[in-house]
Amino acid sequence: MEKILQVKDLELSFNTFAGEVKAIRGVNFDLYKGETLAIVGESGSGKSVTTKSIMRLLPEHSAEFKNGEILFGGRDLTRLTDKEMQKIRGKEIAMIFQDPMTSLNPTMPIGRQLTEPLLKHQKISKAEAKKVAIDLLRLVGMPKPELRMKQYPHQFSGGQRQRIVIAISLACNPQILIADEPTTALDVTIQAQILELMKDLQKKIDTSIIFITHDLGVVANVADRVAVMYGGKIVEIGTVDEIFYNPQHPYTWGLLSSMPSLDAEDAKLYAIPGTPPDLLSPPKGDAFALRSEYALQIDMEQNPPFFKVSDSHYAATWLLHPDAPRVEPPATVIERMKKFPGSRYYEGSRV
Amino acid sequence: MARYIGKRLIYMLITLALIATFTFFLMKILPGSPIASADKLSPEQRAVVEARYGLDKPLPVQYFDYMLGLAQGDLGISINQFKGANVTDVIISRMGPSAQIGFQGMVLGTVIGVLLGMIAALRQNTWIDYSSTLVAIVGISIPSFVFASLLQYYFALQLEWFPVALWKDGFMSSVLPSIALAMFPLATAARFIRTEMIEVLGSDYITLARAKGASGSEIAFKHAFRNALIPLITVLGPMAVGILTGSLVVEQIFAIPGIGEQFVKSIMVSDFSVIMGTTIFFSVFLIVVILIVDILYGIIDPRIRLSGGKS
Ligand SMILES: Nc1ncnc2c1ncn2[C@@H]1O[C@H](COP(=O)(O)OP(=O)(O)O)[C@@H](O)[C@H]1O
Ligand SMILES: [Mg+2]
Numbered sequence: 001m002e003k004i005l006q007v008k009d010l011e012l013s014f015n016t017f018a019g020e021v022k023a024i025r026g027v028n029f030d031l032y033k034g035e036t037l038a039i040v041g042e043s044g045s046g047k048s049v050t051t052k053s054i055m056r057l058l059p060e061h062s063a064e065f066k067n068g069e070i071l072f073g074g075r076d077l078t079r080l081t082d083k084e085m086q087k088i089r090g091k092e093i094a095m096i097f098q099d100p101m102t103s104l105n106p107t108m109p110i111g112r113q114l115t116e117p118l119l120k121h122q123k124i125s126k127a128e129a130k131k132v133a134i135d136l137l138r139l140v141g142m143p144k145p146e147l148r149m150k151q152y153p154h155q156f157s158g159g160q161r162q163r164i165v166i167a168i169s170l171a172c173n174p175q176i177l178i179a180d181e182p183t184t185a186l187d188v189t190i191q192a193q194i195l196e197l198m199k200d201l202q203k204k205i206d207t208s209i210i211f212i213t214h215d216l217g218v219v220a221n222v223a224d225r226v227a228v229m230y231g232g233k234i235v236e237i238g239t240v241d242e243i244f245y246n247p248q249h250p251y252t253w254g255l256l257s258s259m260p261s262l263d264a265e266d267a268k269l270y271a272i273p274g275t276p277p278d279l280l281s282p283p284k285g286d287a288f289a290l291r292s293e294y295a296l297q298i299d300m301e302q303n304p305p306f307f308k309v310s311d312s313h314y315a316a317t318w319l320l321h322p323d324a325p326r327v328e329p330p331a332t333v334i335e336r337m338k339k340f341p342g343s344r345y346y347e348g349s350r351v
Numbered sequence: 352m353a354r355y356i357g358k359r360l361i362y363m364l365i366t367l368a369l370i371a372t373f374t375f376f377l378m379k380i381l382p383g384s385p386i387a388s389a390d391k392l393s394p395e396q397r398a399v400v401e402a403r404y405g406l407d408k409p410l411p412v413q414y415f416d417y418m419l420g421l422a423q424g425d426l427g428i429s430i431n432q433f434k435g436a437n438v439t440d441v442i443i444s445r446m447g448p449s450a451q452i453g454f455q456g457m458v459l460g461t462v463i464g465v466l467l468g469m470i471a472a473l474r475q476n477t478w479i480d481y482s483s484t485l486v487a488i489v490g491i492s493i494p495s496f497v498f499a500s501l502l503q504y505y506f507a508l509q510l511e512w513f514p515v516a517l518w519k520d521g522f523m524s525s526v527l528p529s530i531a532l533a534m535f536p537l538a539t540a541a542r543f544i545r546t547e548m549i550e551v552l553g554s555d556y557i558t559l560a561r562a563k564g565a566s567g568s569e570i571a572f573k574h575a576f577r578n579a580l581i582p583l584i585t586v587l588g589p590m591a592v593g594i595l596t597g598s599l600v601v602e603q604i605f606a607i608p609g610i611g612e613q614f615v616k617s618i619m620v621s622d623f624s625v626i627m628g629t630t631i632f633f634s635v636f637l638i639v640v641i642l643i644v645d646i647l648y649g650i651i652d653p654r655i656r657l658s659g660g661k662s
Pocket of ligand 2 (some may be wrong): 044
């Protein structure tokens with residue numbers, strides 16, 4: 001499969017009054033053509049910063065690339081000027097944000113907000129742009145699109161606004177669509193509709209999607225691969241099945257255990273103890289060690305490298321080191337692993 | 352909307368009636384008499400004069416007469432300042448110069464203030480930002496009479512670019528007073544726009560606009576400016592107050608035959624009817640400004656426009 005985006009050893013800090021906030025501490029991942037990569041993790045783990053750094057939308061006066069590169073179309077995005085980035089934003093890489101209530105300009109008719117990227121990036125007339133915009137609105141399931149072009153954001157519901165934002169993002173057929181928690185601010189039924197819409201659209205227009213969420217339930221629904229982020233790093237990456245049914249990192253175990261499941265008899269929810277690491281002075285070893293009951297001595301001293309689980313599955317935990325003691329994952333996770341051929345708990349054809 | 356405005360008009364009338372009543376009784380309490388050299392007149396002469404202006408009637412009757420006249424747009428007769436002239440006519444004849452310097456000052460101050468505030472927000476925490484803040488602080492804290500005197504001294508007396516005073520050289524006469532009046536709206540607008548602009552620039556829809564590939568100037572002018580400008584309408588009211596109070600002294604300093612100058616004089620000679628007439632005129636002006644501000648707000652902001660009144 002063709003790699004369209006490669007993030008390599010990315011390190012990024014914010015220079016603040018309190019000191020250097022090491023928000024991204026060595027992130028590596030590839031994005032393949034046509035796939036949906038989910039990035040999951042608690043809030044504050046660096047999901048938004050990672051994707052905003054790809055779009056170069058972080059405040060220039062405080063955000064600083066410390067290391068690494070972001071390769072896209074043969075160019076390193078971390079080195080482009082703002083002018084060069086403007087040609088990429090909205091055209092080749094587009095973005096959807098969390099809160100549709102505040103994502104649209106309140107004093108501009110939505111028609112103009114839709115045609116803006118078209119007029120900016122494509123050589124078309126205003127009339128043509130308007131036509132395309134109406135088609136886009138229809139594509140995202142907006143009834144009577146012609147009539148709604150002149151309306152303002154406050155005349156739409158939250159779900160409709162997110163549809164409009166999606167339409168804007170798709171205006172120029174971007175190669176990459178970054179969706180930063182696009183359904184978090186919506187209520188559950190609308191959430192499902194928007195997810196359905198995104199899945200539909202992806203089939204139609206063949207973009208790669210980076211889908212950020214803190215909700216693993218959503219991930220299973222939309223993603224091909226999953227990257228689990230913690231404390232400014234990716235701690236585990238693999239296909240959806242690998243992450244859900246053969247997770248290796250204790251943090252992933254925690255996330256899976258805290259996920260509400262419909263068929264669970266007891267409704268008790270597990271919560272990962274403790275708080276995320278302080279990125280002003282991140283811990284020396286595995287950032288999750290202090291919250292993990294599976295932490296080894298070495299976790300406190302040395303940062304674990306990625307261990308290969310399969311060609312597509314990597315996890316950064318010392319537990320995968322050949323010399324590590326064998327530990328039992330939580331019971332709920334073992335239950336999952338029993339269904340995964342290749343996991344050490346596999347019980348045969350029960351999938 | 353029509354109903355809303357109708358309701359507002361009724362409130363305005365009530366407010367005016369209260370202001371008129373208050374001013375009327377305040378005038379009666381204050382010491383001083385409009386009848387010049389009152390102590391030199393014999394009691395008989397004095398009675399004649401008082402009778403001519405209705406000052407001999409009992410207070411409630413005087414009040415009732417005044418309010419009745421007011422309802423018909425009659426502000427009474429000047430007792431000593433303009434010797435028997437109709438106060439309404441006096442105010443109208445004095446309006447021209449005041450309106451001109453007020454309007455010029457307001458436009459000049461607002462435009463420069465908005466520009467200053469915009470630049471400060473776009474160049475946040477640079478020397479440009481700091482100097483614009485300094486200008487704003489100076490503009491708000493230096494009283495207009497100090498500023499007017501300084502302008503008069505340097506640009507009229509020293510450099511002789513403009514006439515020192517009096518209203519004799521048309522536009523040239525209006526330049527310095529307008530600048531003096533512009534300081535308050537300038538400072539207000541600059542501070543206000545800076546804050547609004549910084550907030551707007553940090554909002555989600557600006558990030559989305561950037562994510563669409565908009566350039567720096569498109570962000571500033573197409574997306575941020577209008578949103579930052581809308582709330583400026585809410586400070587138009589205070590600005591108008593600033594212009595009004597400013598014009599009282601500024602007209603005095605530049606000897607401009609405007610309402611402010613006439614108002615100050617009428618106070619000095621205790622010309623009751625002129626003082627009251629001018630106070631009521633100023634009140635009407637302010638109340639109308641506030642109404643216009645509210646209506647404008649509804650017209651310019653689409654969120655308010657369609658949902659009717661202010662939410
Ligand atoms: N502009 C900023 N200045 C300083 N710190 C920031 C800034 N933006 C984000 N951070 C910090 O970076 C870390 C990652 O944030 P973010 O990527 O938004 O997390 P999330 O995974 O919830 O999207 C957080 O600790 C946050 O406080
Ligand atoms: Mg986030």
